[in-house]
Amino acid sequence: MISRWTVVVDRDDLTKTEVLHDELSPELGDCEVLLRVHHVGLTANNVTYGVIGEMIGYWRFFPFAPEGRGVIPVWGFADVVDSTLDALPAGTRVYGYLPMASHFVVRAKLTSSGFVDTADHRAELPAVYNSYLVTSQDPAYDPALEDLQALYRPLFLTSFLLADQLQDNDFHGARTVVISSASSKTAFGTAQCLSGAGVRLVGLTSPRNVEFTTSLGLYDTVLPYDAAVDVEPSVYLDFSGSADLRTTLHDRLGDDLVKDTSIGLTQQKASADPRSEFFFAPEQLRKRTADWGADGLAQRFGEAWRAFTAQAAGWVSVARHSGPDELLEVWQAVLAGKANPDTADVITF
Numbered sequence: 001m002i003s004r005w006t007v008v009v010d011r012d013d014l015t016k017t018e019v020l021h022d023e024l025s026p027e028l029g030d031c032e033v034l035l036r037v038h039h040v041g042l043t044a045n046n047v048t049y050g051v052i053g054e055m056i057g058y059w060r061f062f063p064f065a066p067e068g069r070g071v072i073p074v075w076g077f078a079d080v081v082d083s084t085l086d087a088l089p090a091g092t093r094v095y096g097y098l099p100m101a102s103h104f105v106v107r108a109k110l111t112s113s114g115f116v117d118t119a120d121h122r123a124e125l126p127a128v129y130n131s132y133l134v135t136s137q138d139p140a141y142d143p144a145l146e147d148l149q150a151l152y153r154p155l156f157l158t159s160f161l162l163a164d165q166l167q168d169n170d171f172h173g174a175r176t177v178v179i180s181s182a183s184s185k186t187a188f189g190t191a192q193c194l195s196g197a198g199v200r201l202v203g204l205t206s207p208r209n210v211e212f213t214t215s216l217g218l219y220d221t222v223l224p225y226d227a228a229v230d231v232e233p234s235v236y237l238d239f240s241g242s243a244d245l246r247t248t249l250h251d252r253l254g255d256d257l258v259k260d261t262s263i264g265l266t267q268q269k270a271s272a273d274p275r276s277e278f279f280f281a282p283e284q285l286r287k288r289t290a291d292w293g294a295d296g297l298a299q300r301f302g303e304a305w306r307a308f309t310a311q312a313a314g315w316v317s318v319a320r321h322s323g324p325d326e327l328l329e330v331w332q333a334v335l336a337g338k339a340n341p342d343t344a345d346v347i348t349f
């Protein structure tokens, strides 16, 4: 038997956590592959998976928690430890959507870049989360950049697609983009993608994060949340989910607020507002895959990713942790908003 640990959280109270231990059968079914999670990144995005777990279906990816509790998904690297497929022998390293657990089993259907997990419980869930890259088949993979990939790649894909959608729509006629939670990685990745696009980028952030956000050099202006923005035609990109900030911006800008897009909820309150449109990266991914083909998209994303990683290593330093107990410490710090934006957490399982 294989001993596995799993970190579970209460679905109704993400601060309540437990490390559970169970035994996995070594017997694998047809096309099944046993993965050992190696290392993952942990940011506010993972907290969002818990906050809107019911709404989007995030609890259903790794359904091995007891009733009322759930396994938070994380992004990172895992290694094949046992396999029924010759193409995925033990030792194969893969990148993708992983559980907060030492091991899990996928039912792999091979693709040109790796495989898709075709397990029944994942069939209805967005395809982007079910695809795994085999690192030796990924042209963008660089072993020296594994930490950056675990931390930023899922976030930067959203940044890239969001910036692309704005440019595709000529910024809805505006020449200013106002961005909340500007210190978050997905937000400043978007700002990086928009540099040189001919728009003024205004970052809004907590007073304590103004200095860090300014130091990135990605925004034309960085303001604390309580400062007034200039009244001019603007697009709002909301990563904070703050209902108060949304109302303040609508009241101040009026008709000059030409587009209001919700991307995140770092403040952990899901409050739908008809004035705002939700941006869900997998939808834009489907659109651009249809427009450009998978290869065209991969090539454009690859170029943007290389430009981003060349700069990103200097912006945020990586703090390394290991094992379920340290994973829980990082989880509680990220959940409580205590993590510093100049440090990003990578946990080896």
Ligand SMILES: NC(=O)c1ccc[n+]([C@@H]2O[C@H](COP(=O)([O-])OP(=O)(O)OC[C@H]3O[C@@H](n4cnc5c(N)ncnc54)[C@H](OP(=O)(O)O)[C@@H]3O)[C@@H](O)[C@H]2O)c1
Residues within 6 Å of the ligand: 042, 043, 044, 045, 046, 048, 049, 154, 155, 158, 180, 181, 182, 183, 184, 185, 186, 187, 204, 205, 206, 209, 239, 240, 262, 263, 264, 265, 266, 267, 268, 279, 280, 281, 282, 334, 335, 336, 337, 338, 340, 341
């Ligand atoms: N729609 C999509 O497809 C999609 C894809 C990727 C990410 N996202 C979302 O984008 C957001 C940012 O994710 P990330 O991983 O890039 O974040 P991150 O880098 O971990 O962001 C950290 C920042 O978030 C704010 N924050 C963190 N915890 C907080 C708390 N407890 N209370 C209040 N503010 C808090 C602070 O920024 P400030 O002081 O600047 O507010 C902090 O500096 C998340 O909500 C994520 O779910 C959405």
